Amino acid sequence: MTLSGSASPAPSAATVGELRASGHVQRTLREELRSNLLQRLAAGEDPWPGLHGLSDTVLPQFERAIIAGHDIVLLGERGQGKTRLLRTLVGLLDEWTPVIAGSELGEHPYEPITVTALRRAESMGDDLPIEWRHRSERYAEKLATPDTSVADLIGDVDPMKVAEGRSLGDPETIHYGLIPRSHRGIVAINELPDLAERIQVAMLNVMEERDIQIRGYIVRLPLDVLVVASANPEDYTNRGRIITPLKDRFGAEIRTHYPLALEDEIAVIRQEADLVATVPDVLVEILARFTRALRASSAVDQRSGVSARFSIAGAETIAAAALRRGTVHGEPAVARLVDVQTAVDVLGGKVEFETGEEGREAEILTHLLRTAVAETVRSRLRGIDFALLVDAIESGAMVTTGDHVTAREFLEGLPRIGESAIYDEICERLGATDDGERAGAIELALEGLYLARKIGKDTDGSEVIYG
Structure with a gap:
């Protein structure tokens, strides 16, 4: 208003x-x-x-x-x-x-x-x-x-x-x-x-x-x-x-207090953030869970609080990263999981940590972000049978993603799993339709499998390989 x-x-x-x-x-x-x-x-x-x-x-x-x-x-x-x-x-x-x-x-x-x-x-x-x-x-x-x-x-x-x-x-x-x-x-x-x-x-x-x-x-x-x-x-x-x-x-x-329900946290981000690219709902949910995890962490100074501006600025940073990546590769600007880490890189200064946590700030932020991703994947993709996808990767298939991999390249590099509709089921659950959203949805599922210790992951600079 x-x-x-x-x-x-x-x-x-x-x-x-x-x-x-x-x-x-x-x-x-x-x-x-x-x-x-x-x-x-x-x-x-x-x-x-x-x-x-x-x-x-x-x-x-x-x-x-x-x-x-x-x-x-x-x-x-x-x-x-x-x-x-x-x-x-x-x-x-x-x-x-x-x-x-x-x-x-x-x-x-x-x-x-x-x-x-x-x-x-x-x-x-x-x-x-x-x-x-x-x-x-x-x-x-x-x-x-x-x-x-x-x-x-x-x-x-x-x-x-x-x-x-x-x-x-x-x-x-x-x-x-x-x-x-x-x-x-x-x-x-x-x-x-x-x-x-x-x-x-x-x-x-x-x-x-x-x-x-x-x-x-x-x-x-x-x-x-x-x-x-x-x-x-x-x-x-x-x-x-x-x-x-x-x-x-x-x-x-x-x-006063911060939003008590996750839905209200998400609503605040959607209402206040000025986004220059498409940010799927699942990524906004990850950001909201990440913010709430910071507010509950004993490593963060809760007397200072973690402002709603943290999550709002985070959503805007994710959108900006997606627009930059899309412009460089000539594809539609749709945020993916690879863009979420950029928010952590620039927003750490907006969080006040407890005395004694000096030097561990990046470690704490990364851990809480992974926790938020895992919780979101469990909430959104519960009930999907990933066995065939896990088997394909364990059999030697590798999936490459990262800032330099386009959505089309990522989708074309996915292992073929016979008649299985696993990819379509993931995308349907997350409301993904175009290539950018589909790549982001499957990328999130792979990260969830890694965090659940179902598959491996290797990071080399800006390139991430699941295998």
Whole structure:
């Protein structure tokens, strides 16, 4: 889901008078989110498109927090979809909402809150001009960094306005920060513990009293803003922490997780990966199993986690390897098992290993990849009788594959097994139709036989010989 989406035309009302005549009813931000969420749920619609594996755990908690009107902090390791979940909140906002034309804070025409807007509303009455703001403009996102300042989030005195002759205590001298500018909208702060503690202190009034303090004087603004944040739990001890008073002001603290089911892991890869070549489903399954094996391995630092970006980047790398190979040999770009190892070669740096595993990284990755391949072969090809194929290879037949062997050359080099339809059965199980997919399917079956110690395998550079 994009933040902008496809917008329908904005309503036509151009003044406060026309807005009143249209029957428009003002709602607070929390009422708006609650009402739209309940409406979606009652209609059986999915309020969270593109999120997989969270429907029975995280999303019910998230929905209850929205219905309760709570500010929310999501805790979880990297790559668990925290930011994506926060961004989907945009879809629960009204598509168009009226604001006072030219308002710095996007105030509702019925309820101006700044001095400037109050003066204009009083002097112009029903002729006060309004404009319509799309919901994509009501979501602001900030990546917390140690150099983030109070001025960035809350605001500061604008020296240029003071130089124009206004007094220092005049509210009109203030340059508002991100949170006040998100009035009647959602502000998301990613990696909240990275904010310096003094900056977190500056947020306390915003979170509870809904006013802001700048340079020693209080600006009373009844802000209507939903504050949501994300954090890695380990950040509490590694890089920083969320101070206790600020944690207390979040009404909901929700723990996220990686997809629990293999099908959800695969769905995430298919949804997010931008593939430049055909990657068969069986290879995506291997990559998903490989990622899940890394998350379960005692050799990997699980406090850091293995992000969904690992498997997504892996699928894109496999596709890129297939496109390169296909271009060199002048054949359609279809990924095969020979391309999967390329993902391991370049993605190892995305995994944090436990102390004491130095020097064993490649060995660990290779072992877990072989485990993923073996599990996939058992799952997909269970029940097929490979006896004739094994006998043919034991009788001296050899099958050569590798980066320099085309799909057609690989298929032509397979041992002939009389009237047996073993190759067709393998391809049917894996949904392989053209030469590239058929070569990949049979290559995977041969690797499965090798991992099951049914046949031998010799690797010489980029060439692999089963025999």
